[in-house]
Amino acid sequence: MAAVRLLSYNVRSLRDDAAAAARVVRAIAPDVLCLQEVPRFRTWRLRRRRFAVACGMRIAAGRRACGLAVLAAPHVRREAREFHLLSPEPGLHRRALAIAVLDVRGARVIAACTHLDLKPEPRLRHVGEVLAHLDRARARYGAPVVLAGDVNEEPGGAAWNALTDRFEDAYAAAPAGAELTFSSSDPVRRIDAVFTDPAITAAACGVPTDEALMRDYPAATDHRPLRADLDVPG
Numbered sequence: 001m002a003a004v005r006l007l008s009y010n011v012r013s014l015r016d017d018a019a020a021a022a023r024v025v026r027a028i029a030p031d032v033l034c035l036q037e038v039p040r041f042r043t044w045r046l047r048r049r050r051f052a053v054a055c056g057m058r059i060a061a062g063r064r065a066c067g068l069a070v071l072a073a074p075h076v077r078r079e080a081r082e083f084h085l086l087s088p089e090p091g092l093h094r095r096a097l098a099i100a101v102l103d104v105r106g107a108r109v110i111a112a113c114t115h116l117d118l119k120p121e122p123r124l125r126h127v128g129e130v131l132a133h134l135d136r137a138r139a140r141y142g143a144p145v146v147l148a149g150d151v152n153e154e155p156g157g158a159a160w161n162a163l164t165d166r167f168e169d170a171y172a173a174a175p176a177g178a179e180l181t182f183s184s185s186d187p188v189r190r191i192d193a194v195f196t197d198p199a200i201t202a203a204a205c206g207v208p209t210d211e212a213l214m215r216d217y218p219a220a221t222d223h224r225p226l227r228a229d230l231d232v233p234g
Contacts, residue, residue: 001107001201001231001232001233001234002104002105002106002107002231002232002233002234003105003203003229003230003231003232004031004032004104004105004107004109004146004229004230004231004232005028005029005030005031005032005227005228005229005230006030006031006032006033006034006111006146006148006194006227006228006230007025007028007030007032007033007034007225007226007227007228008034008036008113008148008149008150008192008193008194008225008226008228009021009024009025009033009034009035009036009221009223009225009226010035010036010037010115010150010192010221010222010223011035011036011037011038011051011220011221011223012037012221012222012223013037013038013039013040013067014038014039014047014051014221016219016220016221016222017216017219017220018047018050018051018054018220019054020216020219020220021051021216021220021221022051022054022055023216023220024213024216024217024220024225025055025057025225026054026055026056027208027210027212027213028208028213028225028227029073030073030227031072031073031075031076031104031105032060032070032071032072032073032076032100032102032104032109032111033055033057033070033071033072034069034070034098034111034112034113034148034149035062035068035069035070035071035113036067036068036113036114036115036149036150037067037115037150037221038051038062038067038068038069039067040064040065040066040067044064045064048062048069052069052071055071056073056074057071057072057073057074058071058072058074059071060072060076060078060081060100060102060111061078061081061082061083061098061099061100061111061113062083062098062113063083063096063098065083065085065094065096066085066093066094066095066096066115067115068083068096068097068098068113068114068115069098069113070098070099070100070111070112070113072100072102075104075105076102076103076104077102077103078100078101078102078103079101079102079103079108079141080100080101080141081098081099081100081101082097082098082099082133082137083096083097083098083099084096084097084099084129084133086126086129086130087122087125087126087129089117089119089122092117092118092119092122093117095114095115095116095117095122095126096114096115097112097113097114097129097130097133097134098112098113098114099111099112099113099133099134099137100112101137101141101143104232105234106234107232107233107234108141108142108143109143109144109145109146109200109232110134110137110138110141110143110144110145110146111146111148112130112134112137112145112146112147112148113147113148113149114126114130114147114149114150115149115150115152116149116150116151116152116153116159117152118152120153120157120158120159123151123152123153123158123159124158124159124162126159127159127162127163128162130147131162131163131166134147138197144196144197144199144200144232144233145167145196145197146194146195146196146197146200146228146230146232147163147167147194147195147196148192148193148194148195148226148228149192149193150191150192150223151163151191151192151193152191153191154189154190154191155169155172155190160193163193163195164195167195167196167197168195168196168197168198168200168202169193169194169195170193170194170195170196170202170205170228170230171190171193171194171202171205171206171226171228173196173202173205174202174203174204174205174229175204175205175206176204176205176206176229177204177205177206177207177208177209177227178206178207178208178209178224179206179207180207180224181207181223181224181226182222182223182224183222183223184217184218184220184221184222184223184224185217185218185222187207187224192223192224192226193226194226194228196228196230199232199233200230200231200232200233201230201231202228202229202230202231203229203230203231204227204228204229205226205227205228205229206226206227207224207225207226207227208225208227
């Protein structure tokens with residue numbers, strides 16, 4: 001087994017204090033960073049690249065559309081990447097799925113990132129599409145899947161339950177740190193999650209509660225970061 005640290009973080013288009021968000025990432029030191037709401041307009045490539053450099057990471061997967069990106073630490077090797085637009089919903093922001101196939105210390109893992117809809121009907125429909133894409137990726141690359149992202153729904157909702165029918169909720173399996181992820185200044189909801197294949201064991205998952213990090217959370221973005229320490233078969 002290989003120890004893999006994954007971080008899921010909604011950075012609200014870096015409209016807040018990008019330096020504070022980068023400090024949070026560097027302090028947690030993930031192997032893999034799954035970002036939601038990455039900049040999409042006006043110098044988006046430059047802003048995304050600068051943020052990756054500030055975090056000490058590189059871009060492993062992502063496109064302009066839908067504001068998703070998977071970043072990897074320098075020691076992590078990318079083997080493949082995919083990006084899938086999910087079905088459109090009139091009047092709503094387009095949703096997607098970013099996938100990076102990574103080798104982390106000799107363990108191959110499919111790191112996937114998504115950001116689901118605010119409305120329940122398209123959110124549940126998109127979960128079905130995400131699961132189908134991940135089934136194909138698992139078969140294509142022969143590696144277990146970890147899915148991270150902003151679910152826009154709390155545990156017990158229909159979309160959340162559809163995901164936990166197939167994956168394990170890493171926080172529920174191995175809670176460590178704080179539970180609530182939104183908002184960063186006054187957390188009242190758990191809407192960000194890391195879901196893992198049965199082959200992956202969650203050793204610890206939660207919002208880090210280090211004092212210095214807690215001071216940076218409200219300035220960095222409107223979500224708190226969700227860290228997951230995982231054991232992935234090598």
